[in-house]
Amino acid sequence: MASQTYPLASTSQWFEDDYPGSPMTVNTGVIHTTETTGWPDYDDGASAPTMTARPDFDDEKLVFRQHFPINKSARALVNAPGGVQTNTLNCFQIELTGTCDPDTHEEWKDSGYAHIFWPEAPEWALRDLAKLFAWLADEHDIPLTSDVEFLSYPDSYGSASGQRMSFSEWNNYSGWAGHQHVPENDHGDPGSFPIKKVLAYAKGANVPDEDDEPSSSIVSLASGVKPGATHPQVRELQQLLIAAGYGPIKGAVTTYYGVNTQEAVARFHDANPKLKTTGVSRDTAIGQAGFVELQKEAGRR
Incomplete structure (x- = not known):
């Protein structure tokens, strides 16, 4: 039977006794x-999520507090009468302490307030969040997928930018989304959250051990790394594609630049059309400029 409390979370701020919630099986x-x-x-719990994560900057880790069982509804979403269900619709909710607003980020930075600007969150925070995502996938079958675009705040506020789901889309959704995507709500958080990287970490792709330093150097692409070729650097290419969120790549990690790697590279180019080869609609060759950009998206500097 699935555990209803995350092993790394404190229950010191538990609200179920006052707000029992509705039973549900989470998939979102x-x-x-x-x-x-x-x-x-x-x-005092009236507007609480399922869980909150707050950074501990001294130890470079996230500290979790859980407020409701995983299989009971939380209360952090607007649920208007006469529409769809939000809080109670199979929905796990997490609040990340910090901001998604660039203006707030600049104000807090100027004032010396330690905080996380989540669109540019440090790797240790994303890695700790990925551990939670992986646990939720294992214990509760929330898929390690996200089929929505996380827009930057304030464009993510309201519905004018088209990111908000329709009632039907929300009713049929599973995977990860943001407050900005939920119908009947107008908030724009968590802004341009790096969801691809968190999901890649949660899948175990290129995740450094606690005591390891992640690779930080940009390297050049070898001339032999081409579709259909076998080359030692293809292994690195596949790892980078997965870490940046363009996987999964069936059969990876290998030295062969096969069909599945080509499909992942095509997805990368679809997300970065300016890097496509001129005149090519489906570009499966990574290229030197694309390889540099891919490394940056995977966290290298």
Whole structure:
């Protein structure tokens, strides 16, 4: 039987006794940002998510507090009468302490407030969040997928940018989304959250051990790395594609630049059309400029 409390979470801010919620089987995760630097009180539970994560900058880790069991509804979404269900529709919710607003980020930075600007979150925070995602996938079958685009704040506020799901899309959705995607809501958090990287980490792709330093150097592409070829650097290409969120690549990790690797490279080019070979609609060759950009997306600098 699945565990209803995350092993790394404290239950010191538990709200189920006052707000029992509705039973449900989760298949969707919704990401919020608190727009605070401290632990919110959530009106003593009246507006609480399932869980909150707050950074511990001294130890470079996330500290988790769980507020409701995984299989009970939380309360951080608007649920208007006469529409669709939000909080109760198989939805796990996590609030990330920090901000998604570039203006707030600059104000806090100028004021010396330690915080995470989640569109540019440090690797240790993304890695700890990925551990939670992986646990939720194993214990509760929330898929390690996301079929929505995380827009930058404030474009992500409201519905004018087209990111908000329709009632039908929400009713049929599973995987990870943001507050900005949920119908009947207008909030824009968590902004341009790096969801691809978190999901890649959660799948175990290129995730450094706790004591290891992640690779940080940009390298050149060898001339022999081409579709259909076998080359030692293809292994690195596949790892980078997975880490940047363009996987999974069936059969990886190998030295063969086969059909599945080509499909992943084509997905990369679809997301970066300016890097496509001129006149090619489906570009499966990574190229030197594409390889540099891919390394950056995978976290190298």
